[in-house]
Amino acid sequence: MAVRTIRLCYRKVVNAASGKQWDKRVFEATYKEYYMQAQQFDQENKYQTFNELIANVPRADQMHYLVSTSVAGYLKQLNERIPDVLNVFGKPCIPFKKFKFEIIQSSIKTKEQHAVEIMFYSEPLLWLDSIGTQLIVAPGETYHGDEVESEMISLIPGLSVCSYKQLE
Numbered sequence: 001m002a003v004r005t006i007r008l009c010y011r012k013v014v015n016a017a018s019g020k021q022w023d024k025r026v027f028e029a030t031y032k033e034y035y036m037q038a039q040q041f042d043q044e045n046k047y048q049t050f051n052e053l054i055a056n057v058p059r060a061d062q063m064h065y066l067v068s069t070s071v072a073g074y075l076k077q078l079n080e081r082i083p084d085v086l087n088v089f090g091k092p093c094i095p096f097k098k099f100k101f102e103i104i105q106s107s108i109k110t111k112e113q114h115a116v117e118i119m120f121y122s123e124p125l126l127w128l129d130s131i132g133t134q135l136i137v138a139p140g141e142t143y144h145g146d147e148v149e150s151e152m153i154s155l156i157p158g159l160s161v162c163s164y165k166q167l168e
Contacts, residue, residue, distance in 0.1 A: 002166065003143045008094060008122040009162040010082050013104065015115035022083065026074050031114045033070035034106050037063050049113070050106040068101035071118070075099065082120040085159055088134075093151045095123045095139060121162065143167065 014026045038053060039045075041060050047053050053060040081092035104115040125137040126148065133155045138148040 004127045005124045005141050005165045005167060006127045006137070006161050007124060007163040008082070008085070009160050010085055010094075010120045010122075011158040011160075012083060012118045012120065013115060013158075014118070015104075016112040022074060022077065026071055026116070026118075027114065029070040029074065030067050030103075030116050031106070031111055033067045034063065034103065034114065035108055037066050038106075038108050045108075048107050048109045050103050064102050067103055067116070071101065082122060085153055085156065087151045087153055094125070094137075094153065096120045097123060127161075127164075141167075 014023050014030070016027065018024060018027055034050070038047075038050075041053055041057050041063065047056060050063070053063070078092070078096075080095050080097065082094045082096050083092060085092065085094050087093040098121040100119040100121075102117045102119075104117050105113055106115070107113040123139065124141040126140060126143050128136045128138060128148075128150055130136065131152075134152050135155065136150050136152050138150045
């Protein structure tokens with residue numbers, strides 16, 4: 001059997017239409033922090049949108065990082081498991097340690113325009129097989145031909161294989 005390792009990445013967009021409780025809390029926290037940071041970067045209140053700030057205010061791209069600090073506690077609630085990527089039993093099972101946060105758009109005048117993206121990057125997984133749109137994976141990077149505990153997950157929108165390695 002060919003043994004491969006993969007890393008998965010999952011793009012989660014949080015906006016005003018997000019329905020899950022965790023998403024709503026992240027939306028509120030990031031908008032509140034965005035609003036405060038926008039006032040710091042634009043003390044004359046010239047620009048209403050994030051895109052205007054980026055285009056006209058030096059170092060406004062720092063807002064991605066500054067706003068990301070508001071989600072630290074919410075990320076801890078995930079117990080290092082990528083949200084929305086569930087095994088066949090409906091449980092989050094894919095570990096992550098790295099993430100990337102970006103503001104997609106926002107406005108100090110219209111809260112409903114606020115949207116952020118969190119990219120979650122999995123730890124290495126053994127990719128054992130695929131059945132249709134289901135991946136069979138196991139945590140870790142080593143395989144010795146023994147039986148391993150595995151998870152079966154669906155390829156959902158926003159989930160992608162971001163690295164692949166064939167093992168010798």
